Amino acid sequence: MAEETITNKPARVFELYKTMSLIRAFEEAAEVAYDAGFVNGSIHQYIGEEAIGTGVCSNLRDTDYILSNHRGHGHAIAKGANPEAMMKELFGRVGGTSGAKGGSMHIADFSVGMLGANGILADGTTMGVGAAQALVLRGVDAIVTVFVGDGTTNRGPFYEALNWSMIYELPVLFVCENNTYASSTVTRSVTAGAGPVARAEAFGMPAFDIDGNDVLAVDELAADLISRVRGGGGPHFLHARTYRIKGHISRDKMLYRPEGETEERWKGEPIGRCAAWLLDNGIGQDELDEATSSAEKQIADAVEAAHAAPFPDAKLAFADVQDIGAPQ
Numbered sequence: 001m002a003e004e005t006i007t008n009k010p011a012r013v014f015e016l017y018k019t020m021s022l023i024r025a026f027e028e029a030a031e032v033a034y035d036a037g038f039v040n041g042s043i044h045q046y047i048g049e050e051a052i053g054t055g056v057c058s059n060l061r062d063t064d065y066i067l068s069n070h071r072g073h074g075h076a077i078a079k080g081a082n083p084e085a086m087m088k089e090l091f092g093r094v095g096g097t098s099g100a101k102g103g104s105m106h107i108a109d110f111s112v113g114m115l116g117a118n119g120i121l122a123d124g125t126t127m128g129v130g131a132a133q134a135l136v137l138r139g140v141d142a143i144v145t146v147f148v149g150d151g152t153t154n155r156g157p158f159y160e161a162l163n164w165s166m167i168y169e170l171p172v173l174f175v176c177e178n179n180t181y182a183s184s185t186v187t188r189s190v191t192a193g194a195g196p197v198a199r200a201e202a203f204g205m206p207a208f209d210i211d212g213n214d215v216l217a218v219d220e221l222a223a224d225l226i227s228r229v230r231g232g233g234g235p236h237f238l239h240a241r242t243y244r245i246k247g248h249i250s251r252d253k254m255l256y257r258p259e260g261e262t263e264e265r266w267k268g269e270p271i272g273r274c275a276a277w278l279l280d281n282g283i284g285q286d287e288l289d290e291a292t293s294s295a296e297k298q299i300a301d302a303v304e305a306a307h308a309a310p311f312p313d314a315k316l317a318f319a320d321v322q323d324i325g326a327p328q
């Protein structure tokens with residue numbers, strides 16, 4: 001959804017609902033395909049966290065950039081990447097977003113400003129700052145948003161990124177998605193001090209905390225922060241509280257998680273909350289059902305297209321990769 005194209009509130013929120021539904025359908029279908037053996041590697045699902053990527057990206061322009069991380073499917077879809085090309089990438093087929101060489105953790109689509117997901121924690125933050133510096137040096141009117149996990153805020157490069165972005169007053173919005181866990185660890189238990197907001201503030205960066213399962217709140221705060229960044233206000237930090245409904249990766253049995261916790265937290269998942277708001281604000285249940293079915297159909301078609309697509313020619317294995325002297 002393009003920035004500020006819809007001013008009618010229920011219509012705007014309904015668009016957010018549709019984007020979140022598309023992400024949810026993608027993640028559910030990806031797990032089915034993974035379990036059936038069609039996807040190699042691991043998949044990190046964004047289920048329960050959809051409101052953050054959706055609410056933030058709905059305020060970005062096509063010409064703005066995002067940097068993602070290992071849990072990046074939702075960010076890519078929210079920024080406008082094509083779910084069919086993404087599914088083909090997961091399946092390792094011709095037509096995948098990264099030519100079938102990346103897989104789930106390396107989805108990129110430069111045509112919509114999605115500069116890449118990344119399996120190395122915090123590297124998106126330094127790359128995002130580099131992209132923002134390039135924009136400034138070239139005099140381009142655009143901003144960069146970087147998505148980072150809560151556990152990742154304990155890595156060193158994250159602090160280099162915060163520092164550098166402040167020193168050069170770069171147009172960056174850092175979005176910390178605090179889903180409570182870092183793999184099997186409760187992040188709070190391994191994080192000193194008052195947490196990510198205080199850490200960003202220690203660099204002099206304006207930092208804001210929000211309920212990340214409330215898509216309306218994320219949308220409103222993101223609109224404000226993005227306009228400040230765009231207006232030359234320098235880097236800003238958005239800390240969104242959420243919960244990782246699924247395991248760290250899809251085959252994680254979550255034996256470390258207290259019994260009943262997931263079920264309790266599921267009650268606050270963002271799509272149901274958004275649906276309740278829409279029903280109170282003039283959108284009918286039939287319209288919501290239609291939106292959900294349409295998202296599921298789009299993703300089912302994407303899966304079908306991925307199954308039908310061929311694997312790339314083995315000769316292409318060394319195309320588009322850095323020349324390391326490997327045989328062609």
Ligand SMILES: Cc1ncc(C[n+]2csc(CCOP(=O)(O)OP(=O)(O)O)c2C)c(N)n1
Nearest residue numbers: 071119120121149150151152179181182183
């Ligand atoms: C530099 C680095 N160290 C460790 C890992 C292994 N690893 C992958 S995801 C992850 C946890 C990340 O937690 P968080 O930043 O909270 O993101 P979330 O998975 O919760 O979205 C770890 C430790 C890695 N990918 N990169």
Ligand SMILES: [Mg+2]
Nearest residue numbers: 149150181182
């Ligand atoms: Mg986390």
